[in-house]
Amino acid sequence: MRKLAVTSLGMAAIALGTIAIAALAVRDAHSATLIVPPDPSTKGTQALVNSACSKCHGQYGVSISPLFPILAGQLPGYIEAELKLFRLRGRSDPRGRAFMWGIARGLTDEQIKGVAQYFSSQPAVKGSGTSNPALAGKGKAMYENGAPDRDIEACTVCHGHSGEGVNTQPRLAGQHRDYVSTEMFLYRNGLRENKVMQHVTEKMTDDEIAAVVDYVSTL
């Protein structure tokens, strides 16, 4: 009788232990596999776009306010990289904190991939153009050649000749002019972390930044 009780206790302990380990394993594996909607981490791409992304970036990735970047036609690698950075809180520019830290915190890798695919496959838009061709011309020279004497690399190296972007370096063509400008100054002040961009923008004058921004708006 006593032996049976001990055995029962042992069995119960093993069972409990198994459940506990299983629970931990499941938790570590990723909550997304177990929880059903409306857990945001199980939302499909379209539902996520509808309920969250589209509110600022537009249903098709063309945001209205320059506070938010246009994502239509953006490179999937860049969107993915940035979303993962936001999730890690590794990108800490003021608007990134205010908006994207929260939005990205529960996203799974699959969701990030899905959203990146969705926005990159939306038709890209054209830039707003310039009203000051002379300024844009100056910016074009800077964009294409940089300033080797001051150790400023050409933008084309990372962003392509027509601002189309390369891998995880973002597409600039068609982006809100004000957004590009704001980000340049954030890089310079170290509020948005990126060694290359900080290096470049630190060496540029305000006028040069304005010229490059103007040129980018024509792409």
Next chain:
Amino acid sequence: MLAAQPARAIPPFARQTGLACEACHTMPPELTAFGRRFKLSGYTLTTRPPLVNDIDDHKKDTLWLTDLPGIAVLAQMGYDHYDRAPPDTGQPYPAHAQSDTLQFPDQFSLVYAGAVSDKVGAWLQLTYNGQAGSVGIDNIDIRYSDHTSDNKWVWGVTANNYLTFQDVWNGIGSYTVPNFNTVTLSSGGVGGTGTSGPILNALGPGSVAGIGAYAFYNDSLYFELSAYHSAVAGGNSPTIDSVSLAANGGAVDRFAPYARIAYERDWGYHSAEIGASALYVNWIPSVGYISRQQQAAASLAGNTYTPGQTFNPGAINRYTDLSVDWQYQYNGQYNIFSFLGHVTHERQQNSDQLVAASFTGASSPIYTNPTDTLTQFLVTGEYFRNRRYGGLVSFTRTTGTYDPLANGGNGSPANQYETFELDYVPWLNVRFILQYDAYQVVANNQSPFNLSNANFPNSPGFPNVKASDNNTWVVGLWMDF
């Protein structure tokens, strides 16, 4: 009636969405385009997984509870200094009261707000009102919301206890800017009821409840139809009767329909809205009225009537409020600017039983005119730099027909005043306010120190009363967490 209290940005929404205040507010309580969509979606957007979740056989949610109850504390303190000390309420002139008042707190609220399920959200507010010295139910808004798969149509149902609380623009209604008001003499705190307004602004917590359906098309066109019924708080009778009428200043008879339409256009950093609304109310006013029929019946039975309004036979005034409102917002990288306001025109058809010319009662008539009108114009400009320093200027003017019996004094319901405000916002949830309210006209074209003011029975002899006696400096603190 418990005065409707302002409600503002609240941390539970930030905790639920993971978004900072600026996502939904230019400067609380004013909403951004995103904030409007969040509210219309029933406060349901979340980035947190549920703590408790249950589903049925079709994988449909049957329970969805967040790990964080959406509780917030809203606290508002105010120090008011009046340009002139009010008369003493118990002693004759030259006795007078202190010229300042400290409200600590002026208002203290507990709010639950956030998603209840994936399609239902709620805002439930309990408020201690320093002026009333009591705790009561404040704003309630419970929403169900859904949208089409292409997101073109967002639609929903709202049940709320404050007409216009459900609105998402700030040119009109309970969220109009300026929003920080403490005890001003003219608004009824210490003195009279100097700043009369349309009934549209008066159907608040403790007096009505309503249900409405709305649709928002393509992020631009908004339609809403609602109906409000009297829902009197604190009455000790099971249904509304003369006691609750007297306690609450009147009641809505049957249902008051309300229709709202608005058009919004967003471009660049800009957002502009123009809207219109219509309200029709059958209102049973609480007035000192006895009909001859009542008196006859009472004297037959050997009873006496106390002057007061009853339901049957009841005198009903019919209000029609038509409003146009607008809002322009510039929500830029560093600068925020808003220009908003409304014009409301009210037509008040007074019950024949209460109007002097056709008065049939045994007591005294209540209104001079069969029809009174009231027009309120409010315009506000607000500016903030870096969401830290800012201020606003607001102008309110109300004009209307002269009705000496209804309004006392010279009969005018007019009032006109400006609010000047400077704000310092060291943290987004802590705001210091310096406000000056300047009055040119208050009701009856007199100040609350006027001779007929029941609050100041001993004020005869109080010399040289004028509207600007009400001018008030306000130092305020608002915080939430």
